[in-house]
Amino acid sequence: MNHRSLRITAALAAVALGLTACGGSGSADSASSSAAGSAGDSSAAVEEYTVGINQLTTHPALDATREGFKEAFADAGLKVEFDEQNAQGDQATVTSIASTFASASDVDLVAAIATPAAQGTASAVKDKPVVFMAVTDPKAAELVKADDAPGGNVTGVSDRNPVKEQLQLLKDVKPDAKTVGIVYNSGEVNSKVQVDQAKAAGKDLGLEVKEATITNSSEVQQGVQALGDVDGIYVPTDNAVVSALETVLSYGKDKKAPVISADTDSVEKGALGTFGIDYKEHGKQAGEMAVKILRDGAKPESTPVGFADPASLELVLNKEAATSFGVELPQELLGRADEVIGG
Incomplete structure (x- = not known):
């Protein structure tokens, strides 16, 4: 049908x-x-839905977001067929996927994972609900008119990070730190938002932000080298940079500059630590929003953008990484951690 x-x-x-x-x-x-x-016999109607998923690229945090989104439908008891598409970091493919979903008469709702995917989807899909995830600043990305009143067919959940608290981790392990380097993709709105937040937080923390811009993951090596000597490096939720995380980690070890990340998966891979969100729960929050839209008739235009509950934020530290960066994790910090890797 x-x-x-x-x-x-x-x-x-x-x-x-x-x-x-x-x-x-x-x-x-x-x-x-x-x-x-x-x-x-109750002769009950079994309602089925088709949900398209437009994911920017393959990455553990984004993959966890997708799985959490799907889990919310299972928990709600809805029967759903998911059409899962991955653009593998290519914006032209994002647009193509979004256009396909827009013209598919059997797609009831489209989910978009990561800011570029959400922007491409919102531009193409106008007559069905769109729910985004892993978007730092929906208003700055021009996805909604306002967080509390989106005003169109698009709403979702933001993964806005507590940037100041994350940068504080650098001061905790290296109190005399004066500079922090950030490499980011100039084409990702969410990354620019986080850099601006880092600059504002840096003023309060006594940290000067040194930035280097790139356009794709192949330029990350050039980007970190352009930072020069810094006391630490901050990796925002930038898809291009995170996909080349090993390059950033290697540079940080050589310079004895601890790498602080905005997501927990990067800590598992060798960053020193983060204070951030659980991306599976993030996706589940978006999935619950989508359920209300499909099953209960909620309207995207009047469904406020969701944000992570501060109580759900996790402090994750990596003791082995600290050693590789030439620093020691204070006992007080370890005592507050929700998870300590290598400890």
């Missing part, structure tokens, strides 16, 4: 028709049996 398939159990009706066609023998018993069967 076109927009949404609605399956209604019709077995009893078929049986009744069959018995009628067979003639009158046993008709009273058949009628009695049919009535009993009808009483025991």
Whole structure:
């Protein structure tokens, strides 16, 4: 069927028709049996939905977001067919995927993971709901008119990071730190937002931000070298930089400049630490929003953008990474950690 398939159990009706066609023998018993069967059958409609997913690229945090999103539908008991597409970091592919979803009559809602994917999807999909995830600043990305009143067919959940608290980790392990370097993709709005937040936080923390811009992951090596001598490095939720994290980590080890990340997966891979969100829970929060839109009739234009509950933020540290950067994690910091890797 076109927009949404609605399956209604019709077995009893078929049986009744069959018995009628067979003639009158046993008709009273058949009628009695049919009535009993009808009483025991709820004949409930099973509603099915098709949800398109436009994911910018493959990355553990974004993958966890996608899985959390899908899990919310399972928890709600909804029957959903997911059409999962991955642009592998190519914006032209993002646009192509979004256009396909826009013209597909059987797609009921489109989910977009990461800011560039959300922007491409919002530009193409105008007549069905769009729910975004892993977007730092939806308003700056021009996805919504306002966080509390999106005003269109697009809403979702922001992964806005507590940048100041994350940069504080550098001061905790290196109190005399004066400079922090940031490499970021100039084409990602979310990255620019985080750099601006870092600059503002740096003033309060006594940290000068040195920045280097890139346009793709192949330029990360050039970017970190352009930073020169810095006391630490901050890696925002920038898809191009995170995909080349090993390059950043290697530079940080050589310079004895601790690498602080904006996501927990990077800490598992060798960054010193972060104070950030659980991306699976982030995706689940977006999934619950999508459920309300599909099942309960909530309107995207009046559904406020969601943000992570501060109580759900996690302090994750990596002791082995600290050693490789030539610093020691203070006991007080370790005592507050939700997870310590290599400890």
